[in-house]
Amino acid sequence: MNKRPIYLIYQALSAAAGLLGWPYFYWHLRSRGRGESFLPRLGLRLPDALPPQGRPRLWLHGVSVGEVLAALPLARELRTLLPGAALTVTTGTETGQAVARKNFAPLHAYICYFPLDLPWAVKRYLDYLKPQVFVVLESELWPNFLVQAHRRGVRLALMNARISDHSLRRFLKFRRYSADIFNLFDVVAASTPLDYARLRKLGLAPPRLSLGGNLKCDRLLQDRDEEKVREFRDILQVPSREEPVFLAASTHPGEEEAVLQAYERLKSASPTLLLLLAPRHPERAPDLVRLLGRHGFTCQLFSRLKSGQEFRRGPVVVVDTMGDLFQLYGLADLAFVGGSLVPHGGQNILEPAAWGVPPFYGPHLDNFRWAQVILEEAGAGVAVQDADSLTAAALDLLKHPEARRRLGEQAQAALAPHQGAARRQARLILSLLDRKSRGPEATT
Numbered sequence: 001m002n003k004r005p006i007y008l009i010y011q012a013l014s015a016a017a018g019l020l021g022w023p024y025f026y027w028h029l030r031s032r033g034r035g036e037s038f039l040p041r042l043g044l045r046l047p048d049a050l051p052p053q054g055r056p057r058l059w060l061h062g063v064s065v066g067e068v069l070a071a072l073p074l075a076r077e078l079r080t081l082l083p084g085a086a087l088t089v090t091t092g093t094e095t096g097q098a099v100a101r102k103n104f105a106p107l108h109a110y111i112c113y114f115p116l117d118l119p120w121a122v123k124r125y126l127d128y129l130k131p132q133v134f135v136v137l138e139s140e141l142w143p144n145f146l147v148q149a150h151r152r153g154v155r156l157a158l159m160n161a162r163i164s165d166h167s168l169r170r171f172l173k174f175r176r177y178s179a180d181i182f183n184l185f186d187v188v189a190a191s192t193p194l195d196y197a198r199l200r201k202l203g204l205a206p207p208r209l210s211l212g213g214n215l216k217c218d219r220l221l222q223d224r225d226e227e228k229v230r231e232f233r234d235i236l237q238v239p240s241r242e243e244p245v246f247l248a249a250s251t252h253p254g255e256e257e258a259v260l261q262a263y264e265r266l267k268s269a270s271p272t273l274l275l276l277l278a279p280r281h282p283e284r285a286p287d288l289v290r291l292l293g294r295h296g297f298t299c300q301l302f303s304r305l306k307s308g309q310e311f312r313r314g315p316v317v318v319v320d321t322m323g324d325l326f327q328l329y330g331l332a333d334l335a336f337v338g339g340s341l342v343p344h345g346g347q348n349i350l351e352p353a354a355w356g357v358p359p360f361y362g363p364h365l366d367n368f369r370w371a372q373v374i375l376e377e378a379g380a381g382v383a384v385q386d387a388d389s390l391t392a393a394a395l396d397l398l399k400h401p402e403a404r405r406r407l408g409e410q411a412q413a414a415l416a417p418h419q420g421a422a423r424r425q426a427r428l429i430l431s432l433l434d435r436k437s438r439g440p441e442a443t444t
Contacts, residue, residue: 060087071089156185
């Protein structure tokens, strides 16, 4: 890859994009109330703190919230196997950075931003962090970074690898070049048999390629916090199942309208039904407050209830906090997972399943087909198409609690065969290190 003219062209284009496109990047961040990552990601400001000391030097990257949380069980396993390691965790988004800072502190990880794929930014970060092993999750492929790291002798690992329908078409179209990128990795662990087959189709083969299991399944059963659920139940004043909870999670524009149409009809059958509306991007909370007002609903913000500034008075709460959604599934009776009624590729429909809550989801699950297969093979997924089908499915489960419980148990049981992915993938990473580079305290 590094000798092909296509890489030289990419290098020149990425440099030009960085020089000319920074005003758009700045506007993109500021329009979403962000900006902290602007200078670090352009490589114009390195982290304030000194890099961590230890051996080996491991760099673990997850682009945003989902990947960061999926990385957590892997990082725990690496810390167990390599207690003396210097562990760096990077993210590409500011929401991911906030989640990383909160969740990786107990592992004594060094948290910072991942540079944009600009030649100078990549060089500065590689010079600064000096990794021995770089581990990226899912599908983050940045040619400048991978080529520069490979030239320096950094061992490269792609863990929890997934190839969406769209990505597969794109990679096959440029197979000659995409194969070069994938072959820069020393090990690739596919998350599902479907992803394994797709990676084989792109030219990867054992021993470089293996089936590692899915980290997003592995962490789900581990990370359930019953105490936190009880706390949220008290905050929301839903002391028992007699007051059912409908959680619409990770919603995008165009989906909230369908959710509200369904909720208005469900209220007729269940007047005490509480709606928790959790947008994918919490900064959209003011937009949702206005939308609810147009539908005649008063609402409150979960952040104000959680902080004790208010007590719940009405039937609708907008979840405007980060890091609480997974535990909120634990008090839901009905759960719709967004990004699926509109073409956004879906969100993780297995999160409610971990709590024994059967998820509703739309047809647009390009990024989570693997999760859809897991649920539907267990007979536990509830596919909907629009507000009418969402209403009908939710109403049926509200009227038949025993069927709802049984479906939830099937959804939860579907996760069991996927446990242990973090351990398997951590051992693949360990295999990249010779005994001397592992450090004196490494365990096997």
